[in-house]
Amino acid sequence: MTAPMTETNTQNLASYNFAYLDEQTKRMIRRAILKGIAIPGYQVPFASREMPMPYGWGTGGVQVTAAIIGRDDVLKVIDQGADDTTNAVSIRAFFAKTAGVATTTATPDATIIQTRHRIPETPLHAGQVLVYQVPIPEPLRFLEPRETETRKMHALEEYGLMHVKLYEDIARNGRIATTYAYPVKVEGRYVMDPSPTPKFDNPKMHQSEALQLFGAGREKRIYAVPPHTNVVSLDFEDHPFEIQHFTEPCALCGAEQVYLDEVVLDDKGGRMFVCSDTHHCESRRAEGHRGALLGDEPVVEKEAAI
Amino acid sequence: MSDADTLEALAKAGIPAPVKPLLTVEKLTRVYGKRIGCADVSFDLWPGEVLAIVGESGSGKTTLLNCISSRLTPTCGTVHYRMRDGVSADIYKMAEAERRYLMRTDWGFVHQNPIDGLRMTVSAGANVGERLMAVGNRHYGNIRGAAIEWLARVEIDEDRVDDQPRTFSGGMRQRLQIARNLVTEPRLVFMDEPTGGLDVSVQARLLDLLRGLVSDLGLAVVVVTHDLAVARLLSDRMIVMKEGRVIEAGLTDRVLDDPRAPYTQLLVSSILQV
Numbered sequence: 001m002t003a004p005m006t007e008t009n010t011q012n013l014a015s016y017n018f019a020y021l022d023e024q025t026k027r028m029i030r031r032a033i034l035k036g037i038a039i040p041g042y043q044v045p046f047a048s049r050e051m052p053m054p055y056g057w058g059t060g061g062v063q064v065t066a067a068i069i070g071r072d073d074v075l076k077v078i079d080q081g082a083d084d085t086t087n088a089v090s091i092r093a094f095f096a097k098t099a100g101v102a103t104t105t106a107t108p109d110a111t112i113i114q115t116r117h118r119i120p121e122t123p124l125h126a127g128q129v130l131v132y133q134v135p136i137p138e139p140l141r142f143l144e145p146r147e148t149e150t151r152k153m154h155a156l157e158e159y160g161l162m163h164v165k166l167y168e169d170i171a172r173n174g175r176i177a178t179t180y181a182y183p184v185k186v187e188g189r190y191v192m193d194p195s196p197t198p199k200f201d202n203p204k205m206h207q208s209e210a211l212q213l214f215g216a217g218r219e220k221r222i223y224a225v226p227p228h229t230n231v232v233s234l235d236f237e238d239h240p241f242e243i244q245h246f247t248e249p250c251a252l253c254g255a256e257q258v259y260l261d262e263v264v265l266d267d268k269g270g271r272m273f274v275c276s277d278t279h280h281c282e283s284r285r286a287e288g289h290r291g292a293l294l295g296d297e298p299v300v301e302k303e304a305a306i
Numbered sequence: 307m308s309d310a311d312t313l314e315a316l317a318k319a320g321i322p323a324p325v326k327p328l329l330t331v332e333k334l335t336r337v338y339g340k341r342i343g344c345a346d347v348s349f350d351l352w353p354g355e356v357l358a359i360v361g362e363s364g365s366g367k368t369t370l371l372n373c374i375s376s377r378l379t380p381t382c383g384t385v386h387y388r389m390r391d392g393v394s395a396d397i398y399k400m401a402e403a404e405r406r407y408l409m410r411t412d413w414g415f416v417h418q419n420p421i422d423g424l425r426m427t428v429s430a431g432a433n434v435g436e437r438l439m440a441v442g443n444r445h446y447g448n449i450r451g452a453a454i455e456w457l458a459r460v461e462i463d464e465d466r467v468d469d470q471p472r473t474f475s476g477g478m479r480q481r482l483q484i485a486r487n488l489v490t491e492p493r494l495v496f497m498d499e500p501t502g503g504l505d506v507s508v509q510a511r512l513l514d515l516l517r518g519l520v521s522d523l524g525l526a527v528v529v530v531t532h533d534l535a536v537a538r539l540l541s542d543r544m545i546v547m548k549e550g551r552v553i554e555a556g557l558t559d560r561v562l563d564d565p566r567a568p569y570t571q572l573l574v575s576s577i578l579q580v
């Protein structure tokens with residue numbers, strides 16, 4: 001993939017309005033966000049703008065962030081849990097440049113966290129906003145391609161199709177094999193696609209302290225989950241929802257009950273599992289936690305010292 | 307006194323409720339611009355009754371069926387349906403949510419082309435189970451059990467439950483479509499040329515199956531067909547249409563054995579000559 005912005009157009013951005021978008025566009029997006037907050041899980045259409053990056057780079061999330069960010073905000077951007085991927089670095093640089101805001105990798109210090117496909121492991125606190133980049137907002141799309149029909153299904157709360165999909169999963173695999181973009185029902189009303197986050201993160205959406213905003217640029221939709229909202233993963237009575245379980249802790253920081261990525265070490269099949277949330281992993285290591293791969297370092301001494 | 311109150315009072319007094327029509331169609335008309343789809347059609351359908359709508363191609367059968375099944379808004383006229391609580395409701399005055407709920411619970415619709423009535427990319431089991439899930443069934447084992455049971459009732463082997471209808475023959479697809487409709491035990495099923503696209507031998511088997519299901523379940527059916535043999539086999543009563551209008555109506559045996567309208571006589575004799 002090429003970088004979303006060239007050196008020169010990053011330079012040019014300095015002459016744009018605060019946070020790149022003009023005030024009228026930001027007001028339009030804020031209205032959509034407010035409507036989304038008022039109707040949790042409902043997809044609000046909005047007039048998505050061209051951004052100086054391709055759609056796959058999270059233009060929906062970028063527009064939402066641009067509409068809500070202020071000079072005092074502290075921004076964190078993650079891509080699959082990592083602060084240091086090209087996509088995350090570019091978006092962070094974009095707002096540092098166009099809004100002059102402070103950025104951070106520390107989850108607790110951020111006021112706005114823009115994310116692609118993960119929710120941080122550190123529980124979010126009141127006052128924080130999590131902005132999701134969403135590729136396909138419509139959870140019913142896979143079986144019902146007609147937009148007119150899916151809108152009607154949402155309006156009339158006809159969600160049988162969502163269970164048809166889960167039924168097929170079980171019939172084929174013996175269990176619900178959907179592991180990401182796992183559908184949820186928000187506040188007992190709208191069925192929502194949580195974007196391609198792993199289902200591991202679904203329970204974090206439920207009754208979160210933070211405001212969660214979702215932006216789909218290409219599909220021109222915004223939706224929201226306000227703080228303290230019920231978010232329930234769909235399932236069957238005899239096949240209840242379960243998150244992924246990992247058999248071993250993080251090889252670097254020893255964390256358990258976190259989402260791990262598999263990393264291939266060599267071409268002889270060597271591999272390790274490490275935290276997908278890089279900030280979480282680094283801060284644990286800074287506290288002295290050591291995983292199997294770093295086993296010979298301080299943790300033993302530290303424990304012995306206690 | 308409302309219908310519901312009357313029925314409740316009768317029930318309390320131990321008096322059987324008088325049988326009332328399940329469906330009442332009055333002066334139903336649908337025009338397409340200047341062309342008539344169907345005009346001024348009125349009839350009653352009784353619980354458990356099978357009514358055939360016959361006529362040549364273009365006589366307005368499909369238009370009429372779609373208007374009475376709430377799939378096509380009539381230009382004028384009314385359709386009343388007696389709900390399970392005994393109250394008769396104008397289907398075009400209901401809230402859309404209520405009408406759609408009715409359509410997937412108490413009604414069924416069997417399309418001539420099974421592709422129009424099935425989800426071709428999900429398994430047979432999910433096709434049959436969809437209505438159960440739509441009305442809130444959340445137990446996988448029960449849904450699958452019901453799907454297998456209904457597949458058996460339409461003579462589809464249990465071991466096909468996880469196959470997609472794409473892999474089914476025309477006759478099997480049609481039987482699957484019927485199972486998908488009947489799983490919620492509707493009281494009224496609409497069918498548009500249900501045997502239309504099938505080979506003659508497959509048609510005969512399907513008709514036989516349909517006849518059995520209709521009588522076992524006590525279904526009321528409105529079946530559109532251009533095939534008088536289908537009407538003879540399935541229906542109690544029939545209406546004959548020509549250029550959008552009903553030109554003859556009556557008990558099936560009477561109409562076929564002793565047609566009164568000259569057009570019906572022509573229709574019947576041309577069939578007999580074949």
Ligand SMILES: Nc1ncnc2c1ncn2[C@@H]1O[C@H](COP(=O)(O)OP(=O)(O)O)[C@@H](O)[C@H]1O
Nearest residue numbers: 338341342343362363364365366367368369370
């Ligand atoms: N969508 C439509 N637009 C215009 N004319 C139509 C449409 N559908 C049907 N018609 C006309 O209405 C008449 C009745 O058609 P239809 O109800 O399909 O008859 P049948 O099912 O008996 O073949 C025909 O003249 C047909 O051409």
Ligand SMILES: [Mg+2]
Nearest residue numbers: 367368369498
């Ligand atoms: Mg027709």
Ligand SMILES: [Zn+2]
Nearest residue numbers: 250253275281
């Ligand atoms: Zn770690």
